[in-house]
Amino acid sequence: MRRHTALATVALTALALTGAAALPAQAAERPAAVSAQAQAPAATPAEAPTAQAQPAAAAKAVSVSVSMDQLGTGAAVANALKGISTDDRGSFVQQAVDKAFNASGGRHNVMLFNLSQGYNDQFQNTRIYANVQWGNIYYGLWIFESGTFTNTGDGGWINWGFRGWFDRNGGNVNFHRSW
Incomplete structure (x- = not known):
């Protein structure tokens, strides 16, 4: 049981360090790109842009x-x-x-x-x-x-x-x- 707890802790730490835990809900469909370089900390809601770019709606066939x-x-x-x-x-x-x-x-x-x-x-x-x-x-x-x-x-x-x-x-x- 202890081994599973340690793996979960490592996984949560990795998410926190890469900023993936702070991704918006629609990004959960796509994996976050992670580079080997240090990532900047995720923006807090006050620092985040108020409007996110939305994909254009597809034209109907x-x-x-x-x-x-x-x-x-x-x-x-x-x-x-x-x-x-x-x-x-x-x-x-x-x-x-x-x-x-x-x-x-x-x-x-x-x-x-x-x-x-x-x-x-x-x-x-x-x-x-x-x-x-x-x-x-x-x-x-x-x-x-x-x-x-x-x-x-x-x-x-x-x-x-x-x-x-x-x-x-x-x-x-x-x-x-x-x-």
């Missing part, structure tokens, strides 16, 4: 499955959306709508909507439809000529975005042809 493509630009739309690199949901929706509009030729209306929310769509001449997954959120992407869309769920950029020629009254949007 985007996957796109085009199930209808009457314009012949579905692959370009899918590639444009897959190129979005953000970890902000609202920013993703805004970028996706703009990129889909431009990649499809800029002549059709675009609607991106979170499929877990309630909605009613009555689009005429849908030219492209795709399922878009951003992280664990599933969106429907419609590129179409005209029609109406009613959002019966939550609004805001995190759940829906659209671009084109339209009149909006709350969650009801009436889209018109561009020509």
Whole structure:
């Protein structure tokens, strides 16, 4: 029993001398680098910097499955959306709508909507439809000529975005042809 106590004492002494015992909690995942040279004593909380550098949040992966493509630009739309690199949901929706509009030729209306929310769509001449997954959120992407869309769920950029020629009254949007 005495041998285990001696080893524990040596280990605790080594931690104290290297300053590893004073590492922040997130550093416990990575071993501390220890050099053969003498280490400076660890800073006390009063001397430690108040803000630590946080690693940047990883952008969510985007996957796109085009199930209808009457314009012949579905692959370009899918590639444009897959190129979005953000970890902000609202920013993703805004970028996706703009990129889909431009990649499809800029002549059709675009609607991106979170499929877990309630909605009613009555689009005429849908030219492209795709399922878009951003992280664990599933969106429907419609590129179409005209029609109406009613959002019966939550609004805001995190759940829906659209671009084109339209009149909006709350969650009801009436889209018109561009020509």
